[in-house]
Amino acid sequence: MENFKKPVIFMIVGIIFFLAFLIVIGSFFVLTAKRDLYSEKVQFLTEVSIKNADIIENKVSNQLNTLEAIAAFAGNYYTFNIDDDLSLLSLDFGKNNFKKIGIISLDGEGKTIDGYKYDFFDFTCFNKALNGESNVSDRIIDKADGQEINIFTTPIYKNGTVAGVIFATQNTSVFTEFLEVNSFNDEGYSYIIKSNGTPVVNTLHKNSIGKYDNLFDEISKIKSNKKNLLKFIDDMKNNKDGAVSFIRDDIKKQIGYSKVGINDWYMITVVPSKVISKGSDRLITGMVVTVVLILISALILGATILRIFKRNNNNLKAIAYTDFITGCPNWNKFTIDCRTLLTQNPDKEYAMIIFDVDKFKIINDLYGRNIGNEVLIHIAYVLSLNTREEECFARASADNFNILMEYKTDVDIINRIKLITAQIANYISSYIIELSFGIFKIEDKMLGISKLSEKANFAKLVAKQKTEFKYVFYNENMRDIILKEKEIENYMEVALLNKEFEVYLQPKYRIKDEKVVGAEALIRWNWAGKGIIPPGEFIPIFEKNGFIKKIDLYMFEQVCLILNKWKSNNLSLENSISVNISRIHLSNKNLPEELLSIAKKHNVNANNMEIELTESAVFEDINKLIKIMKKLKNEGFILSIDDFGSGYSSLSTLKDLPADVLKLDKGFLEATTDDIRGKDIISSFIKMTKILGLHTVAEGVETVEQVNFLKSAGCDIAQGYYYSKPLPVKEFERLVFNLISE
Numbered sequence: 001m002e003n004f005k006k007p008v009i010f011m012i013v014g015i016i017f018f019l020a021f022l023i024v025i026g027s028f029f030v031l032t033a034k035r036d037l038y039s040e041k042v043q044f045l046t047e048v049s050i051k052n053a054d055i056i057e058n059k060v061s062n063q064l065n066t067l068e069a070i071a072a073f074a075g076n077y078y079t080f081n082i083d084d085d086l087s088l089l090s091l092d093f094g095k096n097n098f099k100k101i102g103i104i105s106l107d108g109e110g111k112t113i114d115g116y117k118y119d120f121f122d123f124t125c126f127n128k129a130l131n132g133e134s135n136v137s138d139r140i141i142d143k144a145d146g147q148e149i150n151i152f153t154t155p156i157y158k159n160g161t162v163a164g165v166i167f168a169t170q171n172t173s174v175f176t177e178f179l180e181v182n183s184f185n186d187e188g189y190s191y192i193i194k195s196n197g198t199p200v201v202n203t204l205h206k207n208s209i210g211k212y213d214n215l216f217d218e219i220s221k222i223k224s225n226k227k228n229l230l231k232f233i234d235d236m237k238n239n240k241d242g243a244v245s246f247i248r249d250d251i252k253k254q255i256g257y258s259k260v261g262i263n264d265w266y267m268i269t270v271v272p273s274k275v276i277s278k279g280s281d282r283l284i285t286g287m288v289v290t291v292v293l294i295l296i297s298a299l300i301l302g303a304t305i306l307r308i309f310k311r312n313n314n315n316l317k318a319i320a321y322t323d324f325i326t327g328c329p330n331w332n333k334f335t336i337d338c339r340t341l342l343t344q345n346p347d348k349e350y351a352m353i354i355f356d357v358d359k360f361k362i363i364n365d366l367y368g369r370n371i372g373n374e375v376l377i378h379i380a381y382v383l384s385l386n387t388r389e390e391e392c393f394a395r396a397s398a399d400n401f402n403i404l405m406e407y408k409t410d411v412d413i414i415n416r417i418k419l420i421t422a423q424i425a426n427y428i429s430s431y432i433i434e435l436s437f438g439i440f441k442i443e444d445k446m447l448g449i450s451k452l453s454e455k456a457n458f459a460k461l462v463a464k465q466k467t468e469f470k471y472v473f474y475n476e477n478m479r480d481i482i483l484k485e486k487e488i489e490n491y492m493e494v495a496l497l498n499k500e501f502e503v504y505l506q507p508k509y510r511i512k513d514e515k516v517v518g519a520e521a522l523i524r525w526n527w528a529g530k531g532i533i534p535p536g537e538f539i540p541i542f543e544k545n546g547f548i549k550k551i552d553l554y555m556f557e558q559v560c561l562i563l564n565k566w567k568s569n570n571l572s573l574e575n576s577i578s579v580n581i582s583r584i585h586l587s588n589k590n591l592p593e594e595l596l597s598i599a600k601k602h603n604v605n606a607n608n609m610e611i612e613l614t615e616s617a618v619f620e621d622i623n624k625l626i627k628i629m630k631k632l633k634n635e636g637f638i639l640s641i642d643d644f645g646s647g648y649s650s651l652s653t654l655k656d657l658p659a660d661v662l663k664l665d666k667g668f669l670e671a672t673t674d675d676i677r678g679k680d681i682i683s684s685f686i687k688m689t690k691i692l693g694l695h696t697v698a699e700g701v702e703t704v705e706q707v708n709f710l711k712s713a714g715c716d717i718a719q720g721y722y723y724s725k726p727l728p729v730k731e732f733e734r735l736v737f738n739l740i741s742e
């Protein structure tokens with residue numbers, strides 16, 4: 001699961017980063033745009049101011065041009081008799097739009113064509129004109145009507161010197177008309193001040209400051225304006241144009257200012273800041289909306305991708321966690337589920353159980369892979385019925401299944417295993433499915449699931465070697481056993497080549513005359529450097545891995561060699577030498593021919609060879625067993641049923657087998673010798689075998705009492721430590737033939 005979490009986290013982090021990036025970029029862009037737009041507007045404000053200043057300047061210079069044209073005419077034609085000249089001047093009036101027009105004599109006395117008199121002696125505008133400069137005055141009050149006017153003056157030259165001054169007046173309000181600001185939604189307005197802050201031309205705009213004596217004083221009334229005011233004043237002092245913001249009546253206003261070029265006049269253009277930022281605000285809103293839309297789209301996109309991803313992930317998970325044959329959980333899922341269950345239930349006891357189907361390959365071979373798969377599916381089904389809420393199971397691989405089982409006692413586990421086995425056993429009608437279970441009772445829940453499983457697996461390998469009740473609880477020795485098994489498997493072929501497998505012969509005695517009439521060949525492994533290893537330690541392993549087929553034929557051949565050697569020395573036993581042939585060979589229908597060809601190769605008569613087949617072989621497939629036994633018998637071999645009485649076969653099954661000899665299992669003898677009833681059973685049993693035409697050989701005879709009993713019961717032959725242990729061939733020969741080794 002962790003595997004799938006990672007990319008999701010990765011993706012969420014990615015999306016968050018992307019959104020954060022978008023927000024940062026968006027805000028940066030919006031703020032920059034806002035700033036740029038604002039300064040652009042402010043710039044524009046300054047430009048409007050400059051344009052207005054130009055208009056005023058043009059207007060004034062037009063007026064002055066008009067006056068200068070009149071003055072030029074005057075220079076040529078005026079007599080400088082003021083009344084005569086005024087009548088000449090009045091001819092021109094009406095061609096221009098001055099309020100009044102008149103002439104000022106050099107002594108400063110001015111007279112208009114309509115008869116008004118003014119004293120200009122102290123007027124700057126007059127003095128400037130005397131100095132040859134056409135100009136316009138600041139705002140003054142017309143004493144004729146009390147209106148605010150400006151006075152235009154220009155010198156009249158007569159023979160190169162100023163002989164008088166033409167003057168004209170104009171209501172200041174005429175300028176006002178030119179100061180309307182068309183931009184900024186009628187919220188903007190302009191007016192003209194002198195550089196000392198006193199008004200020149202006022203505005204009629206509704207938002208304007210109204211009447212004031214000095215603009216600077218008005219502005220300085222608000223403390224926070226001070227800093228910008230200083231710049232404002234300073235710029236004017238230095239004849240610079242610019243823009244600043246001021247606050248009036250709690251409204252922030254942006255003021256653009258530029259020098260008019262007349263006197264020290266400054267054009268002031270005012271717009272409320274919010275009007276300036278209005279456009280940019282709209283743009284910013286637009287941008288914010290865009291960014292938000294992108295954000296939402298990104299979120300929707302992200303969510304969609306995540307959903308798709310999750311769905312795919314779920315599909316992937318389903319694939320990754322499901323066994324493709326049975327549809328049940330697989331190993332990956334099992335490890336996750338186990339981890340969760342073990343951590344969530346610290347107080348519960350759990351066992352890790354592993355089982356597999358014995359000889360599953362045979363099922364596949366006999367019934368086909370489809371049936372094999374069906375068996376696996378059935379097992380998964382049975383497990384799904386038999387696992388509880390807080391347990392889990394899986395098909396880990398091939399025919400290997402794992403169960404994490406909760407338990408209170410060992411019996412709990414065994415009962416449930418038996419139930420599972422029973423529900424699986426008869427799935428194929430003509431075949432009993434057998435299972436081997438390894439059980440590991442978990443003590444340390446922190447152990448890795450693989451480790452737990454490994455331990456259960458050791459137990460299972462041991463269970464495999466059992467013939468019934470194939471479940472084994474793990475113990476610490478098992479590891480060693482399994483490792484030893486591995487060592488044996490790795491070395492067995494080499495050992496065979498090295499001739500480390502040796503034949504020991506255990507004599508069979510005829511009880512009545514205590515004479516050796518036969519022998520059983522028993523294998524010993526003389527492992528180089530390790531010494532003699534008893535067959536109990538390796539035969540089961542060889543049976544499991546099939547090496548037993550080689551080893552039994554090898555033993556058979558060794559015995560043939562011995563018989564052949566004896567034959568050439570004119571030595572012989574009254575009966576045969578028996579060789580153990582594992583039930584594993586029953587799957588090989590050519591076994592009789594193979595054995596015969598070996599015997600023939602060494603010139604040994606089949607009836608000198610006895611073949612011991614264990615009683616448990618009956619359970620494999622009795623028909624097959626009968627077939628092979630019949631064939632062997634036809635070839636002339638003597639047949640014996642080994643370990644009779646250790647299993648469940650009865651005399652009634654026996655009568656169908658073409659056997660010659662019945663070997664009573666040593667356990668059979670042990671259990672019955674002390675017990676009167678047991679003795680009776682054995683005696684009647686031996687009688688019965690005689691009726692069936694079989695000889696009996698008693699195995700594991702250790703005491704004289706046993707010998708006496710067997711004698712009274714009519715048993716012919718006995719084999720056991722009482723007489724002799726299995727002996728190396730040379731010792732056997734010395735014992736039986738009094739042969740001193742060559």
Ligand code: C2E
Nearest residue numbers: 522523534535555580581582700701702719720721722726
């Ligand atoms: P088994 O065929 O039942 O062989 C008899 C076992 O009883 C032998 O054990 C023998 O040493 C032991 N025995 C003989 N007399 C006495 C006695 O008085 N008391 C006791 N307690 N035991 C006695 P061994 O040689 O260890 O062989 C064990 C088993 O290994 C054999 O049981 C046989 O099943 C198998 N085996 C031995 N050699 C071969 C072989 O070449 N091929 C196959 N397939 N199996 C073999």
Ligand code: CA
Nearest residue numbers: 520580612642
């Ligand atoms: Ca035997």
Ligand code: CA
Nearest residue numbers: 642643663699
């Ligand atoms: Ca035996």
